[in-house]
Amino acid sequence: MNSLADFVIVSAMLFGIGIYGLVTKRNALRLLFAVEIMINAANLNFVAFGQYLPFASASPNALGQTFVLFSIALAAAEAAVILAIVVVAYRLHQDVDVSELKSMEG
Numbered sequence: 498m499n500s501l502a503d504f505v506i507v508s509a510m511l512f513g514i515g516i517y518g519l520v521t522k523r524n525a526l527r528l529l530f531a532v533e534i535m536i537n538a539a540n541l542n543f544v545a546f547g548q549y550l551p552f553a554s555a556s557p558n559a560l561g562q563t564f565v566l567f568s569i570a571l572a573a574a575e576a577a578v579i580l581a582i583v584v585v586a587y588r589l590h591q592d593v594d595v596s597e598l599k600s601m602e603g
Contacts, residue, residue, distance in 0.1 A: 504545035511538035525593040540565045
């Protein structure tokens, strides 16, 4: 059986991979993927802590899973907005390199 520490270690590794992706990549889509990896690391922590640390009751609860569902909904909305911005940037500049996009002017 897995312990809470195992989930926290995997989550920390995922978060580190996301930070590495944010720091080193310049492509807007890769930056989006790095942010999504970091959000998934936080979601894993929510579920793990919700499973292993019961809050104020002896009965099982779904508090961590509830937070994750809201987080997934917010991440989907965020991804839709960012992908729309990337499409507009590509139409204007024919590139999605964020270092080349100084402004959103045409």
